[in-house]
Amino acid sequence: MxxxxxxxxxxxxxxxxxxxxxxxxxxxxxxxxxxxxxxxxxxxxxxxxxxxxxxxxxxxxxxxxxxxxxxxxxxxxxxxxxxxxxxxxxxxxxxxxxxxxxxxxxxxxxxxxxxxxxxxxxxxxxxxxxxxxxxxxxxxxxxxxxxxxxxxxxxxxxxxxxxxxxxxxxxxxxxxxxxxxxxxxxxxxxxxxxxxxxxxxxxxLPDERPLPDDLVAFLDAGEPPVYVGFGSMPLRTSPDAARVAVEAVRGRGRRVLVSRGWAGLHPADDRDDCFAVGEVNHQALFRRVAAVVHHGGAGTTTTAARAGAPQVVVPQIVDQPYWAGRVAGLGIGVAHDGPVPTVASLSAALATALAPETRRRARAVAGAMRSxxxxxxxxxxxxxxxxxxxxxxx
Structure with missing residues (x-):
């Protein structure tokens, strides 16, 4: 709106x-x-x-x-x-x-x-x-x-x-x-x-805000990380979501970017391969990540797709299962089975999302979307x- x-x-x-x-x-x-x-x-x-x-x-x-x-x-x-x-x-x-x-x-x-x-x-x-x-x-x-x-x-x-x-x-x-x-x-x-x-x-809504300096420094310090964030979802069914996500992403040899969101997610430790962010410009950020793990809101799904970022959608409520199905159907990511991820289930989803063919498909779909x-x-x-x-x- x-x-x-x-x-x-x-x-x-x-x-x-x-x-x-x-x-x-x-x-x-x-x-x-x-x-x-x-x-x-x-x-x-x-x-x-x-x-x-x-x-x-x-x-x-x-x-x-x-x-x-x-x-x-x-x-x-x-x-x-x-x-x-x-x-x-x-x-x-x-x-x-x-x-x-x-x-x-x-x-x-x-x-x-x-x-x-x-x-x-x-x-x-x-x-x-x-x-x-x-x-x-x-x-x-x-x-x-x-x-x-x-x-x-x-x-x-x-x-x-x-x-x-x-x-x-x-x-x-x-x-x-x-x-x-x-x-x-x-x-x-x-x-x-x-x-x-x-x-x-x-x-x-066009977003011209620059990314914070400390976030840019983290992005510049290594390979593109996997973003994990669930927006306004409280994740009552999965209170351990941040730890699960960080462990799954690390298991795939990737750095992790955790968005606090309304669930108040935070890294489980202070290792330098994990960084936490608050409200930032997703339009700019998603162009610099390896994949986006999220809840499947209409806005996040669209922003990730426009950025050409592969997605793992962990749907919670309302329209989110629909968006998860669309992401999977288009071949630009994975629909997680159910709202509660485990290390094993998220790791398996990331294996598909991080595959080169998923990245290529995500970029092709991004090029076909209107702005x-x-x-x-x-x-x-x-x-x-x-x-x-x-x-x-x-």
Whole structure:
């Protein structure tokens, strides 16, 4: 979203972004000169366990819907368009409808779109009936789950602003032509889903920050290291992940670069073949590593792929298994089997990722990826808003 905001600002548009109140998001948006409207709960507190446990899934869904009709609606006042994303931004389309402005549902991966080609992912609610394998049937049941989670809250809020009820919350929120902010090489939209998606390419915020001097010194002191980082993932299922990763990488004769992330990873010892980093420019760093071991978030996967770096994806939640499968399917890395790596399993994955043919394939895929996704989306949005405006009378 910061990448899209930057591209819109480059074209003279005014932008404001609703995002969780975490300092990281506020700083990111401040860096592109965009007002940050705090929205919802702290993501860091939720994923690290610092916040109280979440209430029931329907209660959390109702809370999100209320935020959309409250915080997001207030932020959208005076705007020409609203772009919504998230697991399911139920309510934002209703806000746009009431305000009479353009609405876009933006997805960062295609797997949430109903398709006969794959089943729906996990969602709170009753399990699917055993033995049902027809994807169309499963997606119909998924729609029922979404209605059970969001329907009552959404339609109560719609009624309060004079709008009629909707009967399929999922499809109403996604629209008939959602935008897919993912690279067509990494995540082919229409080919995979069968939907008439508007695929803009990934929204990447250019990062011109220099790498820290001590990190550059480490990189210059030997062969390219293997980067290990899991971003915002708390890794509760694998608290020993840093030690496991360092041991596996060393076993392959490579130096190690450990990213602390929200899990607070750190090297197990002070040997000079291992270095720890915090928040750094991944666009620059990933061009200088032998491989990237990560959780499979959309951003990290895209950044590593654009850098031509082989990957080992250890998926934890939500869309991460999808990205792991894409990395493996493209031959640019390995999908680790499950969220908990061992020294043996990670070592085996690294053997494939560090092979010369994987490096060659990763570089070939990098050369085929596009870099203009945010610009394409920004221009399309501006053109659409301009087309939708009523023409002045003569």
């Amino acid at each position: 910061a990448g899209l905001a930057w591209a819109l600002r480059e074209r003279g548009a005014e932008v404001r972004v609703c995002a969780p109140p975490d300092q990281e998001f506020a700083e990111l948006l401040a860096g592109v000169g965009v007002p940050h409207v705090p929205f919802g709960r702290s993501v860091r507190a939720l994923v690290t366990g610092a916040a109280p446990p979440a209430r029931s899934a329907p209660a959390v869904a109702a809370e999100l819907v209320a935020e959309h009709f409250g915080t997001a609606a207030a932020a959208a006042e005076g705007c020409d368009a609203v772009v919504a994303s998230g697991l399911l931004p139920a309510g934002v389309r209703s806000v746009a409808e009431k305000l009479g402005i353009h609405y876009v549902c933006a997805l960062f991966q295609p797997w949430v779109l109903p398709s006969p080609n794959y089943p729906p992912g996990p969602r709170p609610g009753p399990p699917f009936p055993p033995g049902v394998t027809d994807n169309r049937v499963l997606w119909d049941l998924d729609a029922e789950k979404v209605d059970a989670l969001y329907g009552a809250a959404l339609n109560t809020h719609r009624a309060s602003i004079g709008l009629p009820p909707v009967s399929n919350v999922r499809d109403h929120t996604l629209t008939d032509a959602p935008w897919l902010a993912a690279d067509p090489v990494l995540a082919p939209g229409k080919e995979l889903t069968g939907h008439d998606v508007v695929q803009t390419g990934a929204w990447v 203009d996704g945010a610009s394409v989306a920004a221009q399309r949005l501006i053109d659409t808003v301009g087309h939708d405006r009523p023409r002045p009378s003569a």
